[in-house]
Amino acid sequence: xxxKKIILLFSSMLLALSSCGxxxxxxxxxxxxxxxxFSLPEIPVMFTEPExxxxxxxxxxxxxxxxxxxxxxxxxEITEQAWADYVNLLPQLPPAKxxxxxxxxxxxxxxxxxxxxxxxxxxxxxxxxxxSPLRNEELYISVLDAVLASSVLTDDEKIRPQGQRTLAxxxxxxxxxxxFTYTLADGSTHTLHGLKAPYILLCINTPGCEACTQMISxxxxxxxxxxxxxxxxxxxxxxxxxxxxxxxxxxxxxxxxWIAGYDDGQIITHRQLYDLRxxxxxxLLDAQKRVLLKDATIGTVNDFLSNL
Numbered sequence: 001x002x003x004k005k006i007i008l009l010f011s012s013m014l015l016a017l018s019s020c021g022x023x024x025x026x027x028x029x030x031x032x033x034x035x036x037x038f039s040l041p042e043i044p045v046m047f048t049e050p051e052x053x054x055x056x057x058x059x060x061x062x063x064x065x066x067x068x069x070x071x072x073x074x075x076x077e078i079t080e081q082a083w084a085d086y087v088n089l090l091p092q093l094p095p096a097k098x099x100x101x102x103x104x105x106x107x108x109x110x111x112x113x114x115x116x117x118x119x120x121x122x123x124x125x126x127x128x129x130x131x132s133p134l135r136n137e138e139l140y141i142s143v144l145d146a147v148l149a150s151s152v153l154t155d156d157e158k159i160r161p162q163g164q165r166t167l168a169x170x171x172x173x174x175x176x177x178x179x180f181t182y183t184l185a186d187g188s189t190h191t192l193h194g195l196k197a198p199y200i201l202l203c204i205n206t207p208g209c210e211a212c213t214q215m216i217s218x219x220x221x222x223x224x225x226x227x228x229x230x231x232x233x234x235x236x237x238x239x240x241x242x243x244x245x246x247x248x249x250x251x252x253x254x255x256x257x258w259i260a261g262y263d264d265g266q267i268i269t270h271r272q273l274y275d276l277r278x279x280x281x282x283x284l285l286d287a288q289k290r291v292l293l294k295d296a297t298i299g300t301v302n303d304f305l306s307n308l
Contacts, residue, residue, distance in 0.1 A: 038082045058089050073118040083122045087134050099142040106146035116152045130278035141168050167275045177289050178273040182238050182261035197234040198287050204238050205280035207250035215280045218298040224305040240268050
């Protein structure tokens with residue numbers, strides 16, 4: 001039930017903070033009925049500012065959950081919704097505190113391998129899955145670090161998260177993007193780092209896919225991107241697959257102002273220079289090719305450019 005009732009609105013959460021009642025962990029002879037609700041922690045009275053209260057709730061979000069009761073995994077309507085609300089709130093914390101909060105949670109989960117695996121799966125679905133509106137690779141890196149440091153998983157079970165962690169480290173915001181060579185329709189070759197522009201919108205995509213077609217339409221209709229283009233922003237579209245003849249048939253679909261090329265030899269994919277979980281994959285870079293936005297949506301690009 002991926003993404004069911006995902007987002008608990010921030011304002012609703014703040015209203016609930018002052019009235020969340022207590023429910024202690026329970027045991028029952030009928031474990032299938034033990035989990036009926038999820039209760040937020042009670043906030044100490046000395047915390048009066050909304051920011052303080054919110055930070056306390058996030059950091060103590062799971063205090064009333066007894067993870068030794070594995071019946072939680074059989075009630076996704078309770079636990080999955082709680083996880084979605086938690087993930088929606090985490091970005092309100094400073095990054096270092098969010099990182100520590102996630103790692104504290106997964107340390108607690110080590111007492112119950114069943115719950116540990118269940119919450120690890122939820123983390124991947126909500127923070128890493130390309131179709132999740134709550135995906136957040138920085139938070140998922142914290143999960144991966146906790147998972148890889150845990151004794152719950154075997155060495156073989158850690159192979160996949162280790163691969164994800166290695167790939168997540170590449171092109172993180174603030175770092176210089178991986179360089180690569182692209183080929184234009186006329187056969188000339190160029191490099192990402194050789195492209196001179198105050199900003200570069202890198203779109204790794206496949207012509208004809210529904211999401212890629214929508215991306216082109218969204219960029220064309222974006223006032224923020226249009227304004228930035230007039231000030232020098234360049235849009236670089238790169239086709240990562242091997243059917244170059246197919247790309248040539250569709251290259252005219254890209255606006256003439258774009259730089260449209262392909263990755264001859266699929267170097268980006270084979271060397272895993274960029275995480276291509278889905279296409280389109282969008283990055284916003286500055287003049288030094290530092291990553292400003294990674295795996296972005298056109299909406300986040302619009303917001304960023306509008307606030308420059």
